[in-house]
Amino acid sequence: MEFNGLSVIVVEDHDFQRRVALRLLKQVGVADLLEACNGREALNVLMARGEAVDVLVCDLDMPEMDGVEFISHVAVNKLARALVVVSGVEVSILHTVETMARAYGIQVLETIPKPLSLQQLSESLEGFQASEPVAAPVAAPDQATREELLRGIGKREFLTFFQPKIAMATGELTGVETLVRWYRPGLGVLTPKDFIHRLEEEGLMDELTELLMRQTCIYLRAWDDRGVSVNASVNISMSSLGDIQFADKLHAVAREEDCDPSRITLELTESDVMTKIANVLNVLARFRLKGFRLSIDDFGTGYSTLKQLNNMPFTELKIDQTFVQNAPGDPRSRAIVETSLQLARKLGLKSVAEGVETRAQWDLMRSLGSDEAQGYFISRPMPGHQLPDWKELWLAPEVPELQVLAGAGAGPRSSTLIALPECLTHR
Ligand code: C2E
Ligand code: CA
Ligand code: CA
Numbered sequence: 001m002e003f004n005g006l007s008v009i010v011v012e013d014h015d016f017q018r019r020v021a022l023r024l025l026k027q028v029g030v031a032d033l034l035e036a037c038n039g040r041e042a043l044n045v046l047m048a049r050g051e052a053v054d055v056l057v058c059d060l061d062m063p064e065m066d067g068v069e070f071i072s073h074v075a076v077n078k079l080a081r082a083l084v085v086v087s088g089v090e091v092s093i094l095h096t097v098e099t100m101a102r103a104y105g106i107q108v109l110e111t112i113p114k115p116l117s118l119q120q121l122s123e124s125l126e127g128f129q130a131s132e133p134v135a136a137p138v139a140a141p142d143q144a145t146r147e148e149l150l151r152g153i154g155k156r157e158f159l160t161f162f163q164p165k166i167a168m169a170t171g172e173l174t175g176v177e178t179l180v181r182w183y184r185p186g187l188g189v190l191t192p193k194d195f196i197h198r199l200e201e202e203g204l205m206d207e208l209t210e211l212l213m214r215q216t217c218i219y220l221r222a223w224d225d226r227g228v229s230v231n232a233s234v235n236i237s238m239s240s241l242g243d244i245q246f247a248d249k250l251h252a253v254a255r256e257e258d259c260d261p262s263r264i265t266l267e268l269t270e271s272d273v274m275t276k277i278a279n280v281l282n283v284l285a286r287f288r289l290k291g292f293r294l295s296i297d298d299f300g301t302g303y304s305t306l307k308q309l310n311n312m313p314f315t316e317l318k319i320d321q322t323f324v325q326n327a328p329g330d331p332r333s334r335a336i337v338e339t340s341l342q343l344a345r346k347l348g349l350k351s352v353a354e355g356v357e358t359r360a361q362w363d364l365m366r367s368l369g370s371d372e373a374q375g376y377f378i379s380r381p382m383p384g385h386q387l388p389d390w391k392e393l394w395l396a397p398e399v400p401e402l403q404v405l406a407g408a409g410a411g412p413r414s415s416t417l418i419a420l421p422e423c424l425t426h427r
Pocket of ligand 1: 118178180191192193196214236237265297298354355356357375376377381
């Protein structure tokens with residue numbers, strides 16, 4: 001049985017055990033996969049996601065926040081629909097957790113001992129019956145005050161999450177897109193839809209963008225030190241393009257953080273750029289002169305012509321996720337993707353298919369010749385410190401110890417390693 005429609009988070013403090021669990025889940029087809037190494041991190045990741053995951057696979061014996069406290073937060077905030085406990089703790093503790101989870105409407109699937117096996121994991125997931133959709137976690141008061149926003153910027157409550165971009169021909173990690181999250185003490189982690197409009201209204205997008213640019217440069221260096229050399233994309237709001245000095249400001253930040261601007265791509269949405277084409281051309285040109293690259297985001301929604309695009313200094317074209325997601329079943333979306341890719345080739349722009357969620361979408365985008373892909377099929381946005389481990393897992397062709405586990409006789413299903421998706425093995 002394939003589980004490619006399920007979303008699963010693995011919370012496990014032991015690195016090796018976590019990797020094993022992730023790899024097994026990938027093998028049974030789970031594509032929407034999250035991880036955390038303790039309860040606190042898991043709560044942040046789950047709150048940032050904005051909707052409940054289907055299954056939480058969790059060890060109860062964890063440092064920092066123990067499993068019981070963690071699961072009580074998950075239950076109260078409805079962050080997961082079902083629970084698989086992987087643990088060796090006492091039965092009485094297990095009962096407490098099960099009772100608590102059930103009381104809050106979380107389906108308790110199974111308690112499985114370590115080490116995890118493919119067969120047990122598959123059986124647990126088979127037991128999952130999608131319950132009624134659970135409401136999204138408490139979100140924002142969508143009207144943060146100016147003072148709260150300023151304090152958030154001053155105290156660096158705005159955090160960078162990063163989503164990998166992958167070269168479709170080789171499977172290599174080429175870059176990340178920086179996506180902002182607001183960690184509001186007492187309220188959890190908010191996604192951009194809950195606060196960007198307020199920053200725009202208060203004229204604070206420049207401050208936010210400079211902060212995110214700085215954090216992105218700091219991460220690029222930290223990843224370099226861990227042997228992970230990638231480029232990064234930062235989103236630019238239309239409101240920042242009114243300021244002719246903005247390119248200088250971003251350039252100063254990059255220089256202060258010792259980051260070569262050619263490693264940074266600035267993303268601007270097509271509809272924004274095309275409605276103000278005359279006003280923004282000089283600002284765009286200045287970004288390029290300072291060495292930044294420029295991407296035209298959500299392409300396909302803004303009706304640009306070849307002629308207009310030919311005059312713009314873009315280096316990348318990002319196809320809007322709606323077209324990418326509909327393309328396998330909808331000829332019109334597919335035609336838009338094909339035309340966009342042809343346009344990118346003609347103009348010498350790198351193309352990126354955004355929002356790739358399924359194998360079918362990946363295969364189609366690859367066959368149509370998109371240079372890069374980004375989306376949940378590859379990874380959800382993650383906190384920066386997770387990127388090196390994520391990359392290692394992404395690149396590992398096989399984990400030898402899993403073959404040992406799989407061959408250890410846990411049943412016929414676990415004795416065969418299920419082929420990894422081609423995007424994982426094709427390098
Ligand atoms: P965007 O620039 O088009 O970013 C992509 C959005 O799609 C992100 O949502 C990302 O998490 C989501 N996404 C990525 N892959 C998939 C997928 O496979 N399926 C689906 N359904 N969604 C996917 P997020 O982080 O909530 O950001 C939403 C929008 O908020 C962004 O759209 C961007 O317009 C804006 N935003 C995010 N961060 C920043 C920022 O730092 N500055 C500015 N100015 N805008 C930002
Ligand atoms: Ca973007
Ligand atoms: Ca986009």
